[in-house]
Structure formats: C-alpha cells, structure tokens
Amino acid sequence: MKRLLLVVAAATMLAACSSTPESDSGAAVEDRTPGAGSGAGSGTSTQPITTTTIPGDPLKDPSSPLAKRSVYFDFDRDDIKEEYRPVLEAHARYLAQNQGKKMLIQGNADDRGSREYNIGLGQRRADAVKRTLVLMGAAEVQIESVSLGEEKPRCTEQTEECWAQNRRADLLYSGEF
Amino acid sequence: MKCAMTRAASCRRITTIGARQDLTYNFASLCAHHAYHAVSRHCYALVMPSAAAPSHLDIVEPVNRLLRVAFAAFLFLATLLASPAFAQLTIEITGAGGNQIPIAVVPFAGEGALTPAISDVVEADLARSGRFRTLYTGPQNLTDASNINFLPWREKSADAIVVGGVYPIGGGRYEARFRLYDVPKQAQLGALAFTLNAQQARATAHRIADFIYERLTGERGIFATRIAYVVKTGPRYQLQVADADGANAQTALASNEPILSPAWSPDGNRLAYVSFENKKPVVYVHSLATGQRRAVANFRGSNSAPAWSPDGRTLAVVLSREGGSQLFLMNADGSNVRRLNSSHAIDTEPYFSRDGETIYFTSDRGGSPQIYSIPVAGGGPQRVTFQGSYNVTPRISPDGKSLVFVRRDDGRFQVAIMDLATKQIQVLTDTSRDESPSFAPNGRMILYATNTGGRGVLAAVSSDGRVKQRLSVQAGDVREPAWGPFLN
DSSP states (O other): OOHHHHHHHHHHHHHHHHOOOOOHHHSOOOHHHHHHTSOTGGOOOOOOOOOOOOOOOGGGOOTGGGGOOEEEOOOOOOOOOOGGGHHHHHHHHHHOTTTTEEEEEEEEOOSSSSHHHHHHHHHHHHHHHHHHHHHTOOGGGGEEEEEEEEESSOOOOOHHHHHHHHHHEEETTTTOO | OOOOOOOOOHHHHEOOOOSSSSHHHHHHHHTTTGGGGGGGGGGOOOOOOOOOOOOOOOEEEEEEHHHHHHHHHHHHHHHSSSOOSSSOOOOEEEOSSOOOEEEEOOBBBGGGGGSSSSHHHHHHHHHHSSEEEEEESSSOOOOOOOOOOOOOHHHTTOSEEEEEEEEEEEEEEEEEEEEEEEETTTTEEEEEEEEEEEEEEEEHHHHHHHHHHHHHSSSSOTTTOOEEEEEETTEEEEEEEEETTOOOOOOOOEEEEOEEEEEEEESSSEEEEEEESSSEEEEEOOOTTOEEEEEEEEEOOOOEEEEETTTTTTEEEEEOTTTSSSEEEETTTSSSEEEOOOSSSSSEEEEEEESSSSSEEEEESSSSSSEEEETTTSSEEEEOOOSSSEEEEEETTTTSEEEEEEEEETTTEEEEETTTTTTTTEESOOSSSOOEEOOOTTTEEEEEEETTTTTEEEEEEETTSSEEEEOTTSEEEEEEEEOOOOOO
C-alpha cells in the first residue's frame, strides 16, 4: 500500500513537471524585434496598439473623493454634516475593499478653554467619524481614532473663521502619519 | 546698597538679562561687586544656565527638616537631566498683598564672594511672596555675631531683622550663618548655618528664606520648591523644571511634538505628562534624576490627563480605548488598568483629593462641562459646580478645603476658588484666557497659564486674590505649569 502511494505520487510529479514545457512549446513565438518580419516600409506599419494603464493609487489622485481628508464641525458639536457623507462613503468603500489598509483619525478642537477638555472634544469628533465609516462598511479594526485637542491648529488667529478650521477631524492612512 | 523698601518701579521687576551664557556671566560678575548692588534686584534671576552640579550641603546647626530638604534638593539638582535652558523665566509682581510683615534683610558680611548675593535672593523671595514688606537697610556693619541694637530698627518699624555672614572655610567651600530677630520683642527667633560651595548660594538663600517665612507666618515656605512647565519656541516644545522663582531652569524633555499636562509625583522625583511624539497623546512617567522615561498609558486611542494619588502608587488617566474620553486608574508603572466610571460624556482632568479617597474631574454629562467628584472606592459621581456653563480643571488645595478651577464667564476664562464647605466662589484673576491652575504646596499661591498680547505666559495669584505675579520667557510661549511638592 505504501509503495503504491509512492508510485502514484511520483507519477503525479512527473506529470506536473512535463506540463510546463508542453504548453510552452504549443504557444506561438512572436518576433518583436523592430524591423523584423516585414520588408521595406515596416516603419509605417499601421498595426493597432493597445494602451494599458496600470491603475494609480486612488489615495493620491487629486480628483478622487479620497483626496478629501478633513471633516469640519460646528462649535461644541460632533455630528457629521450631510456634505461630508459622500467623502466618508468613498473612504469607507476604499477601506472595505482594502482590508489591509489602516486609518488614523485625528480629532481637533479650537483653542478656547481647557487643553484636556479639548482633547475630549477632539476625541468625540474622531470617534464620530470612525463610527460613521464603520456604519458605511469599514472594519472597526482598520481605524484608530485619536485626539490632538487644540495642540495642532491649522489656523492660529482668534477669529471665528479660524476656530472653525480647527474644529475638524483629519483622515490619514498608514504611511501618512 | 539694597533695593528700597518701597519697591520703586525699577525694583519691582526681577529681570533676567541676556539669555546667552556669556552675557549671564558678565552680569553675574558685575553683581558680585558692591558697586552694583544698587541693581541687585535685577540680578536675582541670573543663574548659570548649565550650573555645575552641587555636591552636597551640610548643616552645622541645628539639625532639622532643612537638612533633609536641602540635601534631597541638591541630590535632585545634581542629577537632574540638564540641558542648558536658553529661555529663562522672569517674574513681575503685578499686585501686592495686605498686612505685610515689615522685615529688614541686612546684606550678609562677605556675601560678595558668592553669586548671587544670598541676602538679595532672600529679600526677593520674601518680597515676592506678598507677605512681607522688605525695608531698605543701607550698608550696615552687622553680622550674625553682632550684638543688635534694636532701637534704630524699631524706628524703621521693622518687625523682624535678618543678619548674617558668609565665611570661606577653605577648599572652595563657605559657611553661611544667619540669625532672625523679633524686633519688638528684642529676641532671637532662630539661627541656622549651612556649608556650601559657590554653586549653592541661590539654593541656600531659598532655604534661608523658607526658614524665615515659616518662623514669621507659621506656614511652610515654598522658595526651595520647583515648578514644571512647557515652553514652546517655534515648532519646539521643552518640558522645563525651574526653581519656584523661575531661576535655574533646566530642560527635562525637548520634542518637536506637543507636551502637556505635567504632574509631579508626590515625592517630587518624577513627572507624568502627555507627549504627542507618537502622533497621538500618550502618557509617560519621567524620572527627573535619571532622565529615564516610560510610556505608562499607550493604548489604542488617546491617553491623557495623568494625576497622581497622594501616596504616589496610583495614576488616574483618561483613555479612549473603550470609546469616548473616560476615567481609568492604573498603578504608577502602567499595570492593573481599571475603569473608574462609565458615561457617554467626556470625563477628564481627574485630580485626587488630599486623602486620596475622592477624585474630582471635569465632565459634560449634564450638557455643559462641570466639575464632579467621585469616590475612588466606587460609587456615583456628585456634581460640584452649578454656576455658569463652563467650569473645568479642578485642583484641590493642600489643606483640602478649597477647590480651584477655571470658569468661563462672558467669554472670559478665569481662575476661581470655591470654599468646599460654603460653596462660595471667588474669581481670583483679572486675566481672561486662564488655564491649568496649580497650587503651591503651602496653598498660598496658585500658578496658572494665561495669555497676554497673544503670548502664553505663566501667572501666579494668591489664594485670596491679592498678590499677583507674571512669569514669562522672552522667546516663546509658556504654558502648562505644575507646582512641585515640598522636598522632604
């Protein structure tokens, strides 16, 4: 019985070994040396050429919704405004299709009041974005939500326009932070 | 010649001249000459930025707490991870207290051999506390060995007089001796002697000032304590530790990412703080003597707001690892993490009561950020603040009777104090962007961060709101102050 198994195994291996050269020899070999195969006038050949595009990284395509990485919030609020849903849907889809990708969401707050409480406010915003992405199909394990509080302002004036820019959450993929 | 008792305008400001070492040395040597004692008040903050490590301090008599204090402090100083601090704090007195004790600090005989002059530092310490009115003494031929004729001091309305001397004892060492007298009673209140080397003049002076302060006010002095704070210069963050008067600043940690919420361990040897060096808030415990640091809370999400229990064994921290900003307790080495409370709110800024049984914290569970307390052993939280829509950053006074916090009123953020028994609230400051209040270990002063002219500065206010000081650095923002404990 043991011997029989060995014979079968050896035969299988042989078959496997022989399969590659067989299919190779069966394929037509094309000579792509320039000027080869045709006579005079080969430089003006009208043979059609097919263009192949290797898909670029959609994260780096400025025309992709994935290029949008910031979600802004109202004063003391953490609800996601309607206008950011398409962007978050695109990110959720991307994460769902790329399970190996990880995302860091950094929540921020304007600089009024306690620094530690502002870490809390930024965390709440980052958590809101994460929750939304998970509801839209991203996996929880792909996303870490953290807060930078008021420590990383995008704008440092003491104006409402400025504060509004600092009440935001930023989406970063691994390799970007 | 010493500065006048009335604190002429030119004397109110204790200035650091020159952040650069060469300048500092120049002025320091100038100050050593009597001719320049007229500007002595301007010399207090002149310290060698990278002061040579003092070896130790001996006390000849009497052996008391000061010995342990001084020795511990010098060991600490000697081994503090030091890098030269180019930005030194200057202190400006912006408000004085009432009921000040008139005191004459006579220049110590022979003190010109040391920089700074000991009596200058003693006088500045006492004046800055707001509890004393320092009297102009003029040149006097008095030492600790003199028989004191009290009459002229009574005429000057002095309640107390300090006399002393600095005597070389060989090997680059000195003995500093002083006596404190009660003028109306014509009686000695105390005397001490220290041996020191040339680098220990300032620290010795702080200890002398502490002794005088305690004898005359009945409460411990804080001149020999230390403060921690964060300086931001451009993109650079430095966690610094300095003497309580802002002198002798040394950098414990320098980083290109934010550092915040430093908290002293009760033994004064370690700082817990939050660093963003990993692109998110992580809590570290940093041993100042060795420079060793370790991430004690580095969980998924944010880790922040460390607070020490009074026995130094437990840290309260805020973690978002289970969602939201929530209170947790852990051992000081980061082990045994357990949740203190659960809410759907932001719970942050924990602070232990002095008996360690209660934690005060900020929470917006009621719709706006307010201060609550919760028993450490378990139980429900109780709301502490009710007035206004923004009360944050609770800090309990060393005697456990008052609560200091930051409240927002009409767009102004100000430090306020609440009597925990009567619930009465008093706003202490006249600044409007106050943050991070921190009690001196004797409870007399509160150090906090504020903003003037778009720049972060530190300020201090007495717990009765009367004495006000401002501390700033020339080339940066100062924030996140934390007053260290007594060293003993």
